[in-house]
Amino acid sequence: MFKDNRFLDYNMSGFRKDLIAGITVGIVAIPLGMAFAIASGVKPEYGLYTTIIAGFLVALLGGSRYQIAGPTGAFIPILLAIVLQYGYEDLLLAGFLAGIFLVIMSCLGVSNLIHFVPRSVTIGFTTGIAVIIFMGQLANFFGLSGLEDKEFFHENMIDLFRQFHTINLYSIVVALIGLVVIFVLPKIAPKIPVLLVALVIPTILSFFFFPGKIETIGTAFGGIPQTLPTFQFPHITLTKLVDLWQPALIIASLGAIESLLSAVVADGMKVGEKHDSKRELFGQGIANIITPLFGGIPATGAIARTATNIRSGAVSPLSGVVQSVFVLSFLLIFAPYASYIPLAAMAPILMFVAWNMSARKAFTHILSVRSGDSIVLVTTFLLTIFINLTIAVQVGILLAALSFLKKMSGKLVLKEAELSDVEIVTFGKDGTDSLTKFIVDGPLFFGTAKVFEDVYPSLLPAGTKKVILDLKHLSVMDATGEAILYTLLEDAEKAGIQVIIKRLPKDKLSLFKKSGLYERIGEKNFFM
Known part of the structure; x- marks a missing residue:
């Protein structure tokens, strides 16, 4: 079906480079996988399952030589909304349907249509997602208790301020230590995986100096199983298909946009490389069909991890396979120790991710132009935060189309x-x-x-x-x-x-x- 030239002239030297790159990306992917899963309203091990399975399948079946797939921050609001409204089991079904949609997109050549989504829409919802992720971690940062995840952003913010009196000073100390590590370590030791260190140091300090004073993965989720995920086919009914097809389509569309954007970034970092967009969507589709069968959440190409893969010297998709094997090894060997990780240590990591994905410069630039694009940007941004991503994208594209028609009407x-x-x-x-x-x-x-x-x-x-x-x-x-x-x-x-x-x-x-x-x-x- 697809011709694969990604392993031409592969040799032992290339394998050594892929081995180093894969382990490096795996070290980065472990904290992110758990953090994204927790922020999406599911157990941390489901993020690791996604990293292992989706990363492996996209590396082998995708259309980019360097793509690293897994859970990403862009999915957090839509996945959390599905979990709150339908539950974890239906989230798996939505991911399964999204995989089918991605395969259909690949067969229909929809990859070319993704480029017609206006930049004002993508920047609007990306920045909106970043705000949701950042603000959503304030509760863990300050160690607040008595909070429950709610469907709407303003409801969560109101609840957060109401419970601010439950602030935990130990959580703040742990979160600040992690934040300091994130900003200081790259300046003095740029080659050390900062996110893993920002997780390990606060965990060690909290374990020895104030055990039992803050909430951890163990107290919140009962720890991480030291086993492989089991196969389970999702329960499909007509009612569920009617309820979930639209969220699944949004997951597929968002996944397609982010994976192709990640592949384009990878092409730009390696001169002479060009990804196969149809094959990339096909690989992403298969990965999202298989991953939910083992308890994993939706996945897509991760720009930051893909860039880390290239900077670490990767030469073929085998680095993505090595990353999956490394994370699997961590799950089988070190899973019990993950129970001691404080949720407050996860907060600065997700805040850092949100800050990097916020597209602040692009947002400010489009806003300063004060054109139809500015209206589309602000509308998409606000709807993403206060309503949901589904409505935001639909309204954003509609407004962009109307703005385009208005511009074109003056061209005749x-x-x-x-x-x-x-x-x-x-x-x-x-x-x-x-x-x-x-x-x-x-x-x-x-x-x-x-x-x-x-x-x-x-x-x-x-x-x-x-x-x-x-x-x-x-x-x-x-x-x-x-x-x-x-x-x-x-x-x-x-x-x-x-x-x-x-x-x-x-x-x-x-x-x-x-x-x-x-x-x-x-x-x-x-x-x-």
């Missing part, structure tokens, strides 16, 4: 032009007073119909016998444009006016023939 220009000597001789033998010429410049479609209608009366002035339409600069025409021309022809016929088409582009000629306009106007009235 119809103007009366001077007649040349050739035109007077060729068309105006019975006198130039009965001959008019109009130039149509721009797109003629439903978005510019109003512009055409406003100029319409001047196209068929009284006393005119012939009208020349110069269509050399006609860029686009749709069914509405055809209907406008048909109406013009009918009114011209009633008034006894001959319509002549001049310099119609060749690609539009075939459209005229298919629509019947060519026959309706008459071959003799076309001057190419």
Whole structure:
């Protein structure tokens, strides 16, 4: 089905590089996998299962040489909403359906359509997700108790302020230590995996100096099983399919956007590399079909881990396989020790991830332009935070489309032009007073119909016998444009006016023939 050239000329030297890169990415992926799972409202081991299975399958079946897949921050709001509304079991079904949608997208070539999602929409919901993740970690950062995850952002914020009196100073100390490690360690030892160290140091300190004073993975989730996940097919009913198809489609769309964006970033980091977008979506689809069968949550290409993979010297997809094996080894050997990890140590890691994914510079730039894109950006941003990602993306794309149509409506220009000597001789033998010429410049479609209608009366002035339409600069025409021309022809016929088409582009000629306009106007009235 797909030709794989990613292992051409592979040798032992390449394997050593992939081994080092895979272990390095695995060290980064362990804390992130657990943190993303917890933030999504599920147990931390489910994030590790996702890292292992999805990372392995995407490495082998995907379309990028360096892609690392797993749970990501972008999925957190939508996954948490599904868990709160339907439960963990239905989250698995939604992920399963999303995998099917991704495979269908691959077969239909939808990967090319992803590029038509406006930047103002992607920046809007990405920044909105970052705000949700960041603010969602305040409870763990301050060690607040008595909180319950709620569906809407404002409800969670109100609950957080109500419970602020339950603040735990030990949690703040642990979180601040992790934050200091995250910002200081890269400056003094840039090659050390900062996120893992930011998890290990606070865990050791809390275990020895104030045990039992703060909530840990063990007290909150009962620890992490030291076993492989078991196979379980999701229970599918018609009611569940009706309820979950839309969230699943959002997961698939978001996963497609993020995985292809990650692959593009990887291409940019390695000169001469180019990913296969159809194969990438296929690999992501298979991974998301298989992963839920073993308890894993939805996954996609992770930009930060993919970049780490490349910087660590990876040369083939085998580095992604090594990453999965390394995380699996951690699960089987060190899982019991993960029970001592404080939730307060997870908070600065997720805050750091949210800060990096917030696209602050792009957000500020689009906002400063104060155009239609700014309105789309702010609307998508606010809807992502206060309603949900599904509504935000739909409304954002709709507003972007309306903004585009508004811009395009000003691109059509119809103007009366001077007649040349050739035109007077060729068309105006019975006198130039009965001959008019109009130039149509721009797109003629439903978005510019109003512009055409406003100029319409001047196209068929009284006393005119012939009208020349110069269509050399006609860029686009749709069914509405055809209907406008048909109406013009009918009114011209009633008034006894001959319509002549001049310099119609060749690609539009075939459209005229298919629509019947060519026959309706008459071959003799076309001057190419």
